[in-house]
Amino acid sequence: MNSPSDYQPASDRYDRMPYKYCGKSGLQLPLISLGLWHNFGSVDDLKIATDIIKYAFDHGITHFDLANNYGPVPGSAEINFGKILKENFQGYRDEMIISSKAGHEMWAGPYGGNSSRKNLMASIDQSLRRTGLGYFDIFYSHRYDSVTPVEETVQTLIDIVKQGKALYIGISKYPPQQARLAYEIMAKAGVPCLISQYRYNMFERAIEKENLSLAAEYGSGFIAFSPLAQGILTDKYLNGIPEHSRAARPHGFLQPSQITPEKIETVRLLNEIACQRGQTLAQMALAWTLRDQRITSAIIGASSVKQLKDNLQALNHLAFTTKELNDIDRILS
Numbered sequence: 001m002n003s004p005s006d007y008q009p010a011s012d013r014y015d016r017m018p019y020k021y022c023g024k025s026g027l028q029l030p031l032i033s034l035g036l037w038h039n040f041g042s043v044d045d046l047k048i049a050t051d052i053i054k055y056a057f058d059h060g061i062t063h064f065d066l067a068n069n070y071g072p073v074p075g076s077a078e079i080n081f082g083k084i085l086k087e088n089f090q091g092y093r094d095e096m097i098i099s100s101k102a103g104h105e106m107w108a109g110p111y112g113g114n115s116s117r118k119n120l121m122a123s124i125d126q127s128l129r130r131t132g133l134g135y136f137d138i139f140y141s142h143r144y145d146s147v148t149p150v151e152e153t154v155q156t157l158i159d160i161v162k163q164g165k166a167l168y169i170g171i172s173k174y175p176p177q178q179a180r181l182a183y184e185i186m187a188k189a190g191v192p193c194l195i196s197q198y199r200y201n202m203f204e205r206a207i208e209k210e211n212l213s214l215a216a217e218y219g220s221g222f223i224a225f226s227p228l229a230q231g232i233l234t235d236k237y238l239n240g241i242p243e244h245s246r247a248a249r250p251h252g253f254l255q256p257s258q259i260t261p262e263k264i265e266t267v268r269l270l271n272e273i274a275c276q277r278g279q280t281l282a283q284m285a286l287a288w289t290l291r292d293q294r295i296t297s298a299i300i301g302a303s304s305v306k307q308l309k310d311n312l313q314a315l316n317h318l319a320f321t322t323k324e325l326n327d328i329d330r331i332l333s
């Protein structure tokens with residue numbers, strides 16, 4: 001049993017972060033949220049992970065995003081987050097929005113990795129046990145698995161709320177047709193979709209076609225993940241792949257093959273605009289993701305406190321001129 005640390009959160013933490021209502025709900029989220037997909041697993045340094053969470057909370061990041069499979073090993077990010085909470089944040093649960101998800105491969109056999117009722121019900125119980133939490137604030141269907149009827153998945157999410165295991169529900173990466181069906185079923189059941197979670201950054205803009213407006217139509221908030229394209233939209237890969245970066249780590253999701261000379265040339269041009277704005281590229285990429293008022297929050301990752309500190313400074317300069325936006329579009333096209 002770990003004893004509580006003497007950590008005291010910064011008293012001015014709520015002055016350091018803007019908050020925004022999540023769709024048509026009464027829940028506010030910080031403009032920048034923190035995700036635990038990488039850097040919080042059993043292969044990572046728990047002290048660094050703890051320092052990142054403390055720094056985040058001290059700067060008004062109240063929302064922490066998990067999933068059953070985050071690690072590696074899968075499940076270990078939830079275990080580590082649970083340890084960090086227990087040792088440092090006793091008494092602060094009501095100041096946090098903690099989300100988890102199920103639907104990707106997690107355990108062996110036919111029930112360990114799709115969006116069936118069997119998987120979701122078992123998964124939320126496992127995630128609650130790993131984190132030591134009594135409930136999640138938000139529980140997501142992590143993906144549409146292309147087989148399980150949306151009706152089955154969504155009814156399970158609704159039942160999870162009715163069982164008191166989650167306060168709100170959301171969907172992630174659903175194609176527009178399935179998203180619309182999910183929104184409709186949830187609305188009819190009186191458990192509306194709080195939030196929709198999709199990849200969105202300067203390189204990956206597919207949601208601009210339909211998903212973003214669809215979520216708004218149904219009153220769902222929208223949270224953008226990988227706003228830095230896993231680190232490509234920073235200056236870190238401008239001169240090759242640094243040791244210990246996500247692209248260099250054997251268990252990183254970012255593959256070296258994704259860092260092409262063409263992409264780096266684009267990053268170089270974007271970096272010039274960021275410099276003219278007096279920002280780092282990471283800060284400009286975050287501001288760009290947040291420029292659409294329908295985006296409630298951006299979920300970033302960080303492997304150090306230094307990165308988080310750098311990224312949070314995006315909040316000091318969020319606005320773009322039309323010329324800057326046009327220049328960015330021209331570079332991206």
Ligand SMILES: NC(=O)c1ccc[n+]([C@@H]2O[C@H](COP(=O)([O-])OP(=O)(O)OC[C@H]3O[C@@H](n4cnc5c(N)ncnc54)[C@H](OP(=O)(O)O)[C@@H]3O)[C@@H](O)[C@H]2O)c1
Pocket residue numbers: 034035036037038039065066142172173197198224225226227228229230231232234235236244245246247282299300301302303304306307308310311
């Ligand atoms: N729903 C889904 O299916 C889904 C999928 C993916 C992610 N997500 C969520 O979104 C969260 C964020 O995703 P992400 O980690 O890909 O986000 P990201 O913010 O695009 O990338 C984060 C990574 O970029 C690098 N980085 C960050 N700030 C930097 C800086 N200032 N300078 C240089 N490098 C910097 C770090 O990698 P290094 O290791 O290279 O330092 C960091 O781990 C996840 O944790 C998860 O909660 C959800």
